[in-house]
Structure formats: structure tokens, C-alpha cells
Amino acid sequence: MTDVLFDYDRPDASGASCTAHAWAKVPAPLQPAERDALKARARQLLAERSAVLVAHYYVDGDLQDLAQETGGCVSDSLEMARFGRDHAAQTLVVAGVRFMGETAKILSPHKRVLMPDLDATCSLDLGCPADDFIAFCDAHPDRTVVVYANTSAAVKARADWMVTSSCALPIVSHLKAQGKKVLWAPDRHLGGYIQRETGADMLMWNGACIVHDEFKGLELELLRREHPRAKVLVHPESPASVVAQADVVGSTARLLKAVIEEDATEFIVATDRGMFHRMHQAAPGKVLLEAPTAGNSATCKSCAHCPWMAMNGLQGLVDCLEHGVGEIHVEEPIRTQALGCIERMLDFTARLNAPAPAGLVPNIGAA
Numbered sequence: 049m050t051d052v053l054f055d056y057d058r059p060d061a062s063g064a065s066c067t068a069h070a071w072a073k074v075p076a077p078l079q080p081a082e083r084d085a086l087k088a089r090a091r092q093l094l095a096e097r098s099a100v101l102v103a104h105y106y107v108d109g110d111l112q113d114l115a116q117e118t119g120g121c122v123s124d125s126l127e128m129a130r131f132g133r134d135h136a137a138q139t140l141v142v143a144g145v146r147f148m149g150e151t152a153k154i155l156s157p158h159k160r161v162l163m164p165d166l167d168a169t170c171s172l173d174l175g176c177p178a179d180d181f182i183a184f185c186d187a188h189p190d191r192t193v194v195v196y197a198n199t200s201a202a203v204k205a206r207a208d209w210m211v212t213s214s215c216a217l218p219i220v221s222h223l224k225a226q227g228k229k230v231l232w233a234p235d236r237h238l239g240g241y242i243q244r245e246t247g248a249d250m251l252m253w254n255g256a257c258i259v260h261d262e263f264k265g266l267e268l269e270l271l272r273r274e275h276p277r278a279k280v281l282v283h284p285e286s287p288a289s290v291v292a293q294a295d296v297v298g299s300t301a302r303l304l305k306a307v308i309e310e311d312a313t314e315f316i317v318a319t320d321r322g323m324f325h326r327m328h329q330a331a332p333g334k335v336l337l338e339a340p341t342a343g344n345s346a347t348c349k350s351c352a353h354c355p356w357m358a359m360n361g362l363q364g365l366v367d368c369l370e371h372g373v374g375e376i377h378v379e380e381p382i383r384t385q386a387l388g389c390i391e392r393m394l395d396f397t398a399r400l401n402a403p404a405p406a407g408l409v410p411n412i413g414a415a
């Protein structure tokens with residue numbers, strides 16, 4: 049059961065100022081000629097530097113298209129980690145947020161990892177300072193420490209397991225089956241969802257994604273009445289009142305698969321609207337509606353778009369390739385200590401996805 053929700057000491061209401069800083073750094077829209085020139089330059093530099101572009105679904109559509117065109121990848125954070133580790137390129141350009149670049153560097157210390165803007169972070173990472181987190185873990189030595197990918201290298205260094213939203217359910221189910229009690233950080237909504245689904249004993253950190261936290265259950269109910277045939281796709285970083293109305297709950301990769309494979313023609317989607325670029329490409333003709341963020345309790349943050357993801361732009365991509373700015377470093381021994389929990393997850397998911405031996409049926413599937 050969930051008996052304690054740990055709330056870290058917030059020195060101020062820093063979420064607002066952090067996002068203001070991020071929005072101020074979001075690149076302005078480009079004129080078509082300038083945009084084409086930057087894309088051409090980025091293509092050329094990727095080839096000249098033998099670099100590969102690894103992009104998250106939430107970043108600018110031009111960066112996603114470039115990644116696809118040039119043999120890179122556009123995916124969720126689990127696949128980004130795998131792809132960067134396994135690709136032969138010695139330079140990885142990670143278009144996403146900082147923890148994604150750090151994960152790539154932890155897995156591939158001999159590769160050069162660049163990012164278009166090193167200030168691109170995440171409210172979950174910011175809301176889980178390593179010192180407070182380590183003290184929390186030390187106070188509960190009987191628990192297996194499971195952290196979401198959206199954390200710093202120093203937090204991962206204290207963890208037993210890292211998970212992403214693609215594999216959190218089977219990993220926590222596996223730990224529960226072993227009789228383990230879990231200390232979970234940092235996303236309280238994802239943790240709550242996993243706890244409800246698995247029945248595991250989970251002690252929670254009180255973090256949230258500023259984008260998904262804004263989706264509103266009541267307004268979603270009203271929108272569903274207007275679109276009764278629409279299927280509702282929800283990322284589990286959303287509040288329980290939103291998850292409860294979902295036809296499909298899952299990672300960005302899972303939601304993309306649902307748009308392609310489900311027989312509905314209309315979908316209400318509760319995740320960052322950067323995702324719509326790939327969904328429209330993969331399922332042209334399907335109607336995608338943004339899940340509502342605005343309601344009586346709405347704030348000016350309610351736009352369903354992550355300011356840190358939005359900081360990734362074409363100019364930043366060209367600059368990091370051309371001048372080597374935005375290089376990620378993860379110091380030892382933090383890197384080696386953080387590697388253990390990431391490799392444990394990757395080994396587990398590799399076994400999960402391996403073909404079952406003849407005559408056997410796998411008893412667990414990817415979330």
C-alpha cells in the first residue's frame with residue numbers, strides 16, 4: 049500500500065521561474081528560407097562529423113524529420129537509450145532534455161554526446177534534488193529504490209532500478225512478485241498508476257511533470273461528451289482522474305501505436321502536443337484532439353507543451369555540431385554508479401522482448 053508520500057523541502061515556488069527561463073530560450077519561428085538553410089547545414093554536419101541524431105517525440109518537428117531522414121531515431125526515452133548505446137556513431141546528438149543526454153553518456157562513456165541546449169531540463173529532475181533523495185532512501189533501507197528515467201545521474205547513482213513509462217509496470221510487477229517493497233521517485237502520478245495496477249507496496253516521492261499535471265479530468269469528461277466516438281489516449285504522468293477515462297494508457301511509443309492500430313478515426317490525446325507531429329505522419333487522416341488543460345483551476349502553464357523540449361531548435365543543433373558546444377559530461381564515480389540501474393532495466397526489457405522458447409508463452413508483455 050501507499051502509506052507515505054514524501055514531500056521534499058521546496059525553497060521557493062521555483063517551477064514558475066524555471067519555466068519562464070525556459071520559455072525565454074525557446075527559439076523564435078524561422079522564415080522558410082532560413083529554416084531550409086539550417087536543415088541543409090545540419091544534414092551536412094551530421095554526415096561530416098559521422099554523428100547520429102537521436103530525438104524525442106516531443107521536440108520540434110523539423111528535428112524529428114531530420115533524425116528520421118539521416119538514419120537517426122525518433123522515439124521514447126527507452127528506445128533513445130538503446131539506440132544511442134547500440135549505434136556505431138561516435139558522436140550522438142540528443143534532441144530532448146538533459147537527463148536523456150546524461151543517460152546516453154552513462155551508457156556510452158567513450159562517445160561524444162552533444163545537445164542543442166544544455167539548459168533543457170525537466171520538472172521531475174528539478175523536483176528531485178540528489179541530497180534530499182539520498183536522505184529519503186537512507187531513511188528507508190528496507191525498500192528497493194526505483195527511479196524514473198527523468199532524474200539526474202546523481203539520483204540514478206543511488207537507485208537499484210531505472211524505469212521508463214514503457215517498462216515500469218512489468219518491472220514493479222516483477223519486484224512485487226519477489227516480495228520487495230518499493231521506494232518510488234519522482235513522478236507521483238506515474239507511481240500512483242503503477243501502484244493501482246500492480247498492488248505493490250510503494251513509498252512515493254512527490255514530483256510531477258508540469259505538462260501532464262495540467263490535464264483536467266472534468267474538462268476531459270465534457271470533451272468526451274462532444275466526441276463520443278473518440279478514443280482517449282493518456283500518458284500515465286497525468287492525474288488519476290484523467291487516467292481513469294483512458295481507453296489506452298501508456299508511454300509515447302504505446303500511444304503512437306494506438307493511433308496507428310486502433311480502429312477509431314478520432315482520438316483525444318493527453319500528452320505533450322509535440323507528439324502530434326509523428327502521430328499525424330504515421331496515421332494521416334485520423335483526427336487528433338488535445339486533451340484539455342484549461343479549467344477553473346487552470347494556470348498560464350496550461351498549453352500541453354514542455355518548454356524545455358521546445359528549447360531544442362535547428363540553430364542549436366547546427367551550433368553543437370559545428371562548434372562542439374553543448375557537450376554532456378558525467379563525472380566518475382557517479383557515471384559508473386548510475387550505470388547499474390540503467391543496465392538492469394535494459395537487460396530486463398531485452399529478456400521481456402525476447403522471443404519465447406518453443407512451446408512457451410511469455411507471461412508478461414511490454415507496457
Ligand code: SF4
Nearest residue numbers: 170171257258259354
Ligand atoms: S514533458 Fe514533463 S516529463 Fe517530459 S521533459 Fe517536459 S517536464 Fe519533464
